[in-house]
Amino acid sequence: MSDDSNVPFIIKSIGILLVFVGVIGFVSGIFALNVVNGFSEVKISRDASKELVEASTLLARDKNNIQGALDDASGSLATVSGDLMDASTELAGTAASLEKTSGNIGGAASSLAESAASDRAAAGDLRASADAMDVLWGPTDVASNLRSAASKIEESATRLEAGSVKLGDASASTRDASTKLTASASDLKTVGGGLNETSDKIGEAASAVGQMTNRFITNINNLLAGVEWLDGANTKTILSEIIVYFMLIHLLFAATGGALILLSANIHGW
Numbered sequence: 001m002s003d004d005s006n007v008p009f010i011i012k013s014i015g016i017l018l019v020f021v022g023v024i025g026f027v028s029g030i031f032a033l034n035v036v037n038g039f040s041e042v043k044i045s046r047d048a049s050k051e052l053v054e055a056s057t058l059l060a061r062d063k064n065n066i067q068g069a070l071d072d073a074s075g076s077l078a079t080v081s082g083d084l085m086d087a088s089t090e091l092a093g094t095a096a097s098l099e100k101t102s103g104n105i106g107g108a109a110s111s112l113a114e115s116a117a118s119d120r121a122a123a124g125d126l127r128a129s130a131d132a133m134d135v136l137w138g139p140t141d142v143a144s145n146l147r148s149a150a151s152k153i154e155e156s157a158t159r160l161e162a163g164s165v166k167l168g169d170a171s172a173s174t175r176d177a178s179t180k181l182t183a184s185a186s187d188l189k190t191v192g193g194g195l196n197e198t199s200d201k202i203g204e205a206a207s208a209v210g211q212m213t214n215r216f217i218t219n220i221n222n223l224l225a226g227v228e229w230l231d232g233a234n235t236k237t238i239l240s241e242i243i244v245y246f247m248l249i250h251l252l253f254a255a256t257g258g259a260l261i262l263l264s265a266n267i268h269g270w
Helices: 004-037 044-137 141-229 232-269
Strands: none
Touching: 004 044, 004 232, 044 141, 044 232, 141 232
8 A cells, every 4th residue: 555645646737737827728718818808890700710719629628637637536546445454354353353362361360270279278178287287286297298298389370360350451451552552443344434425526527528528529519600791790699608618627627627726735644
């Protein structure tokens, strides 16, 4: 996932490109309006036809560039989403393994604690036997040996208890690590799902931009065939409307670019 950190930069770059194209197109539209307003009625049809052809060509070029950029952004996000989902699955598997290990360690700690308790009980029995011998026969070597054995058993029980405590701590630490990994896996899954949804939305936006631009191009081409038969005043009006449409679609490009720039900032925050 070493290339995933480049995704916000790629999306931001695409956003900047969209804003640049949108602003340039909008400014060009303003210039074109001024040019159209300056046309004479004698040559308006010829000049209008030329402007319509140029507008159609420019829109087709921009549509291909924008759609390609949006498709690339969508694909990059989909790849990152897939990587995050895979990482989430791996973390969840590791968390489950740690949880199982924690249970095994906890079981071992309980076994040590039970062994320590059994040893202490046995040591108590030995001391009781030594005390009974003292009552019956007075101090004897056997009673002394029993007490010595009881002391050693109690020392062993103490070590077992210490080991049980350490294993209990290790079990708790392992369980805590498992819990944190489970939470991380859930977070990655959530982020991956969000990126996948964003990828789908960008793909839909690319399709919508393409369809809308195609409609504009179709309308321009339809007008192109009949513009030479229109009188100068009507041609100016229609051509002005076309240029306004041209400016609006480039405003859409700029707005889409701004949205991608904001999206890149959010992804960087993730």
